[in-house]
Amino acid sequence: MSAFDTVVVVDWSAGKRQPEGPRKDAIWTGVARAGRDVAQDYHRGRREVEAWLDDFLAAENAAGRRVLAAFDFPFGYPSGFARRVTGTDDPLALWSWLNDRIIDSETGENNRFDLAEEINRLFPGEGPFWGKPSVDRWPDLPYRKAGIAYDVVPERRQADLAAKASSSCFQLFFNPTVGSQTLTGLPVLHRLRQRHAAAVWPFEDTEAASVVFAEIWPGLIEPAVKAALASSSAEEIRDQVQVRLLARALSALTPSDLRVMMADVPHEAREEAWILGTGHADMLIEKTSGAQLTPPPLSNDCFALPQGVDWTPVDQALRLLRDRLHVVTAVEEVSLEAALGRVLAEAPVAKRSNPPQPNTAVDGYGFAGGRGEGPHILPLIEGRAAAGVPFAGQVPAGYAIRVLTGAALPEGVDTVVLEEDVRSDGAAIAFFGPLKGGANTRKAGEDVTAGEVILPEGRVLTPADLALASAVGLARLKVRKPLRVAVISTGDELVEPGAEAGLGQIYDANRPMLLALMRQFGFETLDLGRIPDDRATLRAALDRAAAEADVVLTSGGASAGDEDHVSALLREAGAMQEWRIALKPGRPLALGMWGGTPVFGLPGNPVAALVCTLIFARPAMGLMAGAGWSEPLGFDLPAAFAKRKKPGRREYLRARVRAGQVEVFKSEGSGRISGLSWAEGLVELPDGALEITPGDPVRFIPYASFTLG
Structure with a gap:
């Protein structure tokens, strides 16, 4: 565990107040706890982020959490600078000096170039500050660095040299620059430090502080930032990625790691400040991978059948899956x-x-208290209350006010009369009672x-x-995170749809069906294609599936024949269970683990593959995805067919509803794929013997009831 309960990282900006919506080169905050991301937030300007930090630090203090607040701009200047400006070497005195002089408006307009000119006049010759947006303005502030000697104070701090930082705190303009961020940021830190009794590292003793400020630099974890941006499926903003990874890394440090980092500073840091993590970049980069909240892996024997069990009834098979599986997604x-x-x-x-305040449910007129039978006349006060534009005053007793739907009820109003029930001359309203107190209003939080x-x-x-x-x-x-399902079809006889099919070959119908079904369930898919009857090729495909997916679905090769390589490989791995389920269509269902990833070995017949997926894999995968175990919703309808069923197996018939009755497909043959498309769901027939005549109730389960959610 870290020495801090919470880490917040702030990516600063000296620019003007930004528009709504996430943007680059703006202010971002990232929050993490124990190596896990909590949030990343975009802030339009320095006023907004200061208010946000005030609320955040107060809330963390109230919750009893210790906070490390890290900011990506220099906390100090090179040795000798503070004394030249303030008469003392104390860097925190310089923070106060800057706070007294900086002007930073709500729109982000500020006087940082004027302030840099004032400081430059305290030094002989040119500089030390330079860089500005205009060649002609601010004559005591050089446009370029050329000609500045840096003989009174060094250009860079020891921290900048050790971390190989790309910019000097004296550079105010032209990228890359942190000089303007420092002049606008240190006054904010000064105010936050005073309000929250924060200790500033490495200037002060931080052991007993509940809030600690530290300087950081995203360049220390640049390889991790580049890797995250390259692997992201969305167009992420670099600033957001930086605060996320830095907060995650700092919060994942052990107390001993952090003590080493915070103690590993030179003497100059007491005046110049220091970049936390300098010299320990590899450790920070390692921690950016984070401690993702991931459930434990499934055990290799989670599919083992009880002793003596051979044919497994459907309900028992479902119970075993429900009891032995758990959530696997992070x-x-x-x-x-x-x-x-x-x-x-x-x-x-x-x-x-919701609603946050009492409000009116209708357009009308508001006043206090209900009214009895008969006519009522109430004088109107000037003004009105509308949604988003509340009335600022109080409505006196015996008076009414115009109110519009959704408006917060003004003080002195608890009842509203509907506009259609009122006559008004602009000075008063007239209406007939009775009207119950509280009518036509909504309570706060109702x-x-x-x-x-x-x-x-x-x-x-x-x-x-x-x-x-x-x-x-x-x-x-x-x-x-979405459950990721790998889908594999096996068999030499399979060819891709649209390809030339030779003698004895068939088109692969299972894989398109299963991939589409997984997407319909809300899962991500990994299509591993058609695998021939070759054990080495199949082993390589299973290896990839186990590495990249949470669940593997295979079709074909799940029985005990010479070319049933799925079951053979699972047996080799010591994690194969062949469930001979008392089910029609389906029966053999190979269940096992490959590299810690569960494998559902489905029958090669498309009808049986679909039924086994819907009845067994669907609820199991819903549980592993975190949505819990779900039973498909069925309902009883009269049969439009006749059937005699033997005992011993549960049966599922392809079916649809017409004129309030359930029809079944003309053939029960498992090879009739057209029946899957013809059907709208399944009829479930129980395990025992049964004779159905037209009009008897049967249980119909629509396909739609199997979807996730």
Whole structure:
């Protein structure tokens, strides 16, 4: 565990206030705990991020968590600078001096170039500050570095040299630069330090501080940042990636790691500051991989049948799967925009109530208290309340005010009369009672109250869920990563659809069906193609599947014949169980583990492959995905067919509903693939003997009831 409960990393900017929406070269914060990402947030300007940090640090303190707050700009200047400016070597006195002089407006307009001119006039000759957007303005601030001697103070700090940082804190313009960030950032740190009693490393003793400020530099983990950007499936903003990885790495450090880093500083750092992690970049990069919240692997014997069991009834097979499998997907936090169809890993809690304040449900007129029978006349006060534009004053007793739908109820209003029931001359309103107190209003929190769990863990998120999360102030949710399913077809007889099929060859129907089915379930797919009846090739495919997927689906080769290589390889690995299930169609279902990844060996027959997938693999994979075990929803309807069934096996017939009755496909042959397309679901017939005549109730399970969610 880290010496800090929470790490927040701030990527600073000296620019003007940015527009809405995530942008590069702006201010970003990244929060992590115990090596796990919590959030990354975009902030439009320095005023906004200072307010955010105030709230954040106060909340962490209230929760009893110790915080390391790391900022990506210099905390100090080269030796001798502070004394020249303030008369003392104390770098924190320089923070205070800058805070007294910097002007930084709400729009981000600031006087940093004027302030740099003022400081330059304290030094002989040119500099030390240089760089500006205009050649002619600020005459005491050089446009270029040429001609600046840096004989009174060095150009770079010892920290910059040791970390090979790319810019000097005296460079205010032209990339790469941190000089302007320092002049605008240190005053903010000065104020936050005072308000939250923060200790600044390495200037102060940090052992007893609940909040510690430290300087960092993203360049220390540049290889990890480049790798993350290269592997990202979305166009991520570099600043967001940097704060995420740095916060993750710092929060994953052990207390001993952190002590070594914080003690490994030269004497000059007491005045100049130091970049945390300098000399330990490899350790930080290693920690950027993070401690992902990943469940333990399944055991190799999780599919073992009880002693003496040969033919396995369907219900027993399902119980065994439900009892022995568990969630295998890791946890991540995503924005609402990316959350649709994802499985909640943690039950979200409302940040605020919905509605947040009492409000009106209709257009009309508001006042205090109900009214009895008969006519009522109330004088109107000037003004109105509208959604998003509340009335600032108080409505006196006996008076009314104009209110519009969704408006927060003004003080002195608890009842609203519908506009259609009122006559008004602009000065007063008239209406007939009775009108119950509280009529046509909504109470604060009558839908959801702050602190209330709004959705259960394991829920597959719908558009309506995202609306609810947004309404209660949530912008991000903790979800499971999508289950990744590898699909393999086996057999020399298979050829790709559209290719030339030779004598004895058939087109691969299973793989397109299974891949589409997995995507319909909400899973990610890995298509490993058609594998011939060659054990070495199949072994290589299983190796890749185990490395890149959470579950493997194979079709064909699952029985005990000479060319049944799936079952043969699973036996070689010592993790093969052939479940002879009392099921029609289907029967043999090879279950095993390959490299710690569960393998469902489905029959090669497309009809049997689909039935086994829907009945067994679907609920098992839903459980592994974090959505829990689900039973398909079926309902009883009258049969439009006749059938006599022997005891011993459960049967599933391809079926559809017409005129309120269930029809079944004309043939029960497992080779009739057209029946899968013809059907809209399955009829489930129980294990025992049965005779069905037209009109008898049968259980129909629509295909749609097998989908995730």
